[in-house]
Amino acid sequence: MKTATRNLTIALAAAAALAGCAKEEKTSYGDARGVETLTNTFGSTDLQMIAESMARSMQQAPAIHSGNLPIVTVQEVRNKTSEYIETRAITDSIRSELQKGGRVRFAVDAVGMQQQTEELNRQQDSGLYAKPSAVEKGQMVGAQYRMEGNITSIVKQVKDKKDVYYKFNLQLWNIRNGLLEWSDEKEIRKTTSKG
Amino acid sequence: MKHSWTIAAMLPVLFAACATPKGFEQPGFAFGCPIGEAKVSSMDDLVKLKTTMEGKRTTIMATEMRCAKTGDLMKIDANLNNDSSTVKRIAYKFRWIDREGMRAADEETWKPVMLYENSNLVINTVSPSNKAVDFRLVLRSQE
Numbered sequence: 001m002k003t004a005t006r007n008l009t010i011a012l013a014a015a016a017a018l019a020g021c022a023k024e025e026k027t028s029y030g031d032a033r034g035v036e037t038l039t040n041t042f043g044s045t046d047l048q049m050i051a052e053s054m055a056r057s058m059q060q061a062p063a064i065h066s067g068n069l070p071i072v073t074v075q076e077v078r079n080k081t082s083e084y085i086e087t088r089a090i091t092d093s094i095r096s097e098l099q100k101g102g103r104v105r106f107a108v109d110a111v112g113m114q115q116q117t118e119e120l121n122r123q124q125d126s127g128l129y130a131k132p133s134a135v136e137k138g139q140m141v142g143a144q145y146r147m148e149g150n151i152t153s154i155v156k157q158v159k160d161k162k163d164v165y166y167k168f169n170l171q172l173w174n175i176r177n178g179l180l181e182w183s184d185e186k187e188i189r190k191t192t193s194k195g
Numbered sequence: 196m197k198h199s200w201t202i203a204a205m206l207p208v209l210f211a212a213c214a215t216p217k218g219f220e221q222p223g224f225a226f227g228c229p230i231g232e233a234k235v236s237s238m239d240d241l242v243k244l245k246t247t248m249e250g251k252r253t254t255i256m257a258t259e260m261r262c263a264k265t266g267d268l269m270k271i272d273a274n275l276n277n278d279s280s281t282v283k284r285i286a287y288k289f290r291w292i293d294r295e296g297m298r299a300a301d302e303e304t305w306k307p308v309m310l311y312e313n314s315n316l317v318i319n320t321v322s323p324s325n326k327a328v329d330f331r332l333v334l335r336s337q338e
Contacts, residue, residue, distance in 0.1 A: 033304040035286050035337060048304035056321045065266050100300065101324045 040164045040192040042085045050090055050168045053186045055097030061172060061182035063145065064103050072098075072172070073107045073143035081153035081166070091147070094170070107143040116140075145181060146173050160194035228262035228271070229329045246332045253285045253336035254278075255310060260332070267325040273332055274317050277310035284309050284337040289320050291327035299327035307337055 036043045058064055074095055077087035088111070098104045108116045123134040149170035156163045165187070172182040220226075225235035228245065235241045238259055246257045259274040277283045286305035293299035300323040310316050322330070 031305075033288075033302055035305045035307045037307075045304065045307065049306055052304060056323065059268065059323075060265055060321060097323070 037190075040162055040190040041083055042081070042166065046166065046188055047090055047093060049188065050186050051093030051097055054094050054168070054170045054184060055101065057184040058094075058098060058147075058170070058172060058182055059101050059103055063172060063174070063181040067103075067144075069103065069105050070145055071105045071107050071141060071143045072145045072147055074109045075146050075148040077149040077151060077168075077170070079151055081151055082155060083153070085151060087151060090151070090168070091149075094147075107141060142175075144175060146175055147171070148173065162192045164190045164192075166190075224262075226261050227264075228260060229269075231329070245330065246334065248334050250335040251338070253283065253334055253338075255283050255285050255334060255336075257332060257334070258315070265321065269322040269327065269330070270319070271321075271330065271332075272317055272319045274315050275308075275310060275334075276315050278313060280312050282309060282312055286335050286337050287318060288333050290331045290333055291322060292329040292331070293326045294328050296329075300324065305335070 032044070033048060034045075036045045064070060074091050077091050079085045079087050095106055099106065120135065120137055123129050124137055147170065149168065151166060151168045153167070154165045166189075168186045168188075170184060171180055173179070174181050223229060223231060225241050226238065228241060230241065230244060233240075233244050235244060242257045242260055245260055255275050255277055257273050258276045259272075261272045263270045271289070275285075275287075284307065286307045288303040288305050290303070291299040306318075308316060308318065
């Protein structure tokens with residue numbers, strides 16, 4: 001009995017000691033637009049800088065600038081880097097920036113096409129909607145331009161020093177004649193050294 | 196005699212040209228940049244008016260700023276100077292203001308840049324939309 005009590009005391013003391021050692025978790029909100037330098041992999045600052053720079057540059061392209069709200073569709077940004085990058089997040093941000101600028105309209109892209117056709121079919125073929133309010137098929141507007149790009153990187157590491165160079169290239173192609181209407185690049189270099 | 200009259204007639208024209216560094220500037224603008232009612236008689240005045248520091252202060256200073264219209268958007272070039280003998284790292288962003296003096300666009304992302312010792316770096320941007328008619332350049336240290 002005495003041994004059992006002693007064991008229990010030891011166990012309680014150990015648990016209390018471990019609880020004391022555990023670091024207290026603290027959560028706070030930060031600046032979503034602040035400079036993030038936790039690691040040198042592709043981060044939020046890179047994404048935001050690329051989106052802002054590309055959108056501002058594209059707004060000055062003659063095809064956009066002098067056009068009457070040209071219609072653009074977003075195609076893929078190919079990730080040619082060695083790391084996983086959600087390139088859709090970059091094109092989404094570019095699209096938002098351009099949309100806010102009020103110079104471009106966006107047509108549904110390949111990614112959103114399935115949802116678009118499903119909704120059209122639901123309204124027209126399900127028999128659930130009143131005919132006058134259901135949208136007609138065959139009224140979608142085709143894009144005049146398509147936006148596509150690449151992101152590439154060069155990574156070099158020597159001992160404790162790592163250098164990452166990103167190059168993001170975006171192009172605006174005229175769908176009718178296949179001409180490249182605009183293209184721009186954004187380069188980012190990040191270096192990390194230990195110690 | 197005829198020659199000296201010609202020179203005398205040309206001198207005031209030349210002086211007049213030198214006296215207006217801003218050239219043919221429209222009222223409310225200096226070096227192409229919107230200044231509203233503020234008095235701006237030099238590049239230093241313009242830079243002081245348009246630049247602010249937030250957060251950790253930096254010794255990097257904007258020394259020149261020029262604006263131009265590109266269609267209905269505003270294009271800005273700003274020269275940043277590092278006159279120290281060490282490399283400096285800062286972040287900058289532009290803040291856009293509309294006709295009513297309110298924010299014309301969402302807060303921009305801080306853009307980190309590196310300036311070599313004793314060097315200049317020209318940063319440039321274009322307004323996000325034609326609603327933005329004025330701006331401030333915001334700087335902070337990244338060290």
